[in-house]
Amino acid sequence: MHPSQDNLLVLGIETSCDETAVAIVDQKRTILAHNVLSQVDDHAEYGGVVPEIAARQHISSLDHLIRKTLSDADTTIDELGAIAATTGPGLVGGLMVGVMTAKAIAAASRKPFVAVNHLEGHALTARLVEEIAFPYLLLLMSGGHCQLLATYGVGQYERLGSTIDDAAGEAFDKTAKLLGLPYPGGPAVERAAAEGNPDRFDLPTPMLGRPDCDFSFSGLKTAVRRTAEACVEAKGALYPDDRADICAGFQQAMGRCITDRLANAIQMFREQVGTQEVPLVVAGGVAANKYLRSEIEAVATANNMTFHAPPLSLCTDNGAMIAWAGLERFALDPTINDKDISPRPRWPLDQKAAPKVGSGRKGAKA
Numbered sequence: 001m002h003p004s005q006d007n008l009l010v011l012g013i014e015t016s017c018d019e020t021a022v023a024i025v026d027q028k029r030t031i032l033a034h035n036v037l038s039q040v041d042d043h044a045e046y047g048g049v050v051p052e053i054a055a056r057q058h059i060s061s062l063d064h065l066i067r068k069t070l071s072d073a074d075t076t077i078d079e080l081g082a083i084a085a086t087t088g089p090g091l092v093g094g095l096m097v098g099v100m101t102a103k104a105i106a107a108a109s110r111k112p113f114v115a116v117n118h119l120e121g122h123a124l125t126a127r128l129v130e131e132i133a134f135p136y137l138l139l140l141m142s143g144g145h146c147q148l149l150a151t152y153g154v155g156q157y158e159r160l161g162s163t164i165d166d167a168a169g170e171a172f173d174k175t176a177k178l179l180g181l182p183y184p185g186g187p188a189v190e191r192a193a194a195e196g197n198p199d200r201f202d203l204p205t206p207m208l209g210r211p212d213c214d215f216s217f218s219g220l221k222t223a224v225r226r227t228a229e230a231c232v233e234a235k236g237a238l239y240p241d242d243r244a245d246i247c248a249g250f251q252q253a254m255g256r257c258i259t260d261r262l263a264n265a266i267q268m269f270r271e272q273v274g275t276q277e278v279p280l281v282v283a284g285g286v287a288a289n290k291y292l293r294s295e296i297e298a299v300a301t302a303n304n305m306t307f308h309a310p311p312l313s314l315c316t317d318n319g320a321m322i323a324w325a326g327l328e329r330f331a332l333d334p335t336i337n338d339k340d341i342s343p344r345p346r347w348p349l350d351q352k353a354a355p356k357v358g359s360g361r362k363g364a365k366a
């Protein structure tokens with residue numbers, strides 16, 4: 001940043017999964033430009049993200065998207081204070097595309113490069129939307145992660161709980177796939193659930209009543225499969241009303257699990273921060289689910305917490321959250337330059353917390 005520059009602009013690049021996204025934000029919380037190119041159609045026929053296809057699509061779209069974002073924001077690279085890119089966790093091929101591009105722009109323009117943790121991007125998004133002071137409790141639920149984090153400041157997180165198997169969005173996506181609904185599963189399951197009876201099938205609620213605040217969704221997914229198979233066996237096919245009832249039951253079970261775990265996390269968080277009113281922030285793609293949102297909001301209100309959910313377009317993966325996290329880090333340390341940091345498939349926000357799941361994609365993001 002030029003010392004004289006009174007409004008810091010940061011460009012953010014997100015390529016960790018199946019969205020190529022670029023945005024420019026400023027210190028005053030303005031999103032000057034924000035472009036997301038979803039690859040959903042490229043992966044739909046495989047029922048999930050194919051890493052090689054994702055990386056190839058990032059390569060072919062990113063340069064154009066950066067040019068378009070600069071032009072939408074009516075600015076130039078010269079005007080930027082820093083270039084930020086998601087450096088992990090995520091699919092390494094995609095991360096490399098974003099990080100190499102960001103570093104190249106930074107080197108050529110003599111600007112600092114800021115390596116952003118994707119999870120920190122989600123964690124700080126609420127502060128881009130409104131003035132929320134630390135500390136707050138964060139419930140992060142997306143396709144690859146499901147965590148409860150005590151957020152004390154930029155770079156200061158304590159993981160209170162996380163999934164021990166599937167992430168919340170993964171549970172939605174797998175349920176959708178089992179029921180013949182399109183990818184990504186979350187919106188499709190939510191739409192079907194709106195027509196269904198949540199109490200027809202007795203689906204399990206894993207971890208309910210346990211004293212910790214970890215999540216587990218794989219048993220629920222197995223129950224969905226068994227229930228769908230029983231319907232097919234009885235009637236010869238899975239009919240729309242059965243599918244709707246399963247989706248409604250699944251969504252209700254997800255709501256029960258999440259709010260039960262959240263209630264425990266609130267107790268743990270209260271031990272650290274006391275009884276005063278504190279914010280609860282939800283983030284990640286699953287936070288787009290209206291039913292879950294209202295269940296979670298009710299728990300927040302009952303526990304003297306203010307409820308904050310970024311708008312839908314900022315809940316799912318986007319470049320603005322990366323630009324903003326980069327800006328927050330840069331504002332704290334204007335000498336920052338992460339040019340020697342390489343893409344990291346695994347990169348927990350709370351470095352002290354032991355991994356809950358093994359290696360691989362789930363481990364990386366959860």
Ligand code: KG4
Nearest residue numbers: 142143144169184186187285286289316317
């Ligand atoms: O945060 P995100 O865009 O990407 C990751 O970092 O994973 O989250 C995507 C996930 C997908 O699993 C998708 O099915 C889920 O968020 N999702 C939803 C809804 N919209 C998106 N899950 C439940 N209900 C929704 N309405």
Ligand code: ZN
Nearest residue numbers: 122142284317
């Ligand atoms: Zn994400």
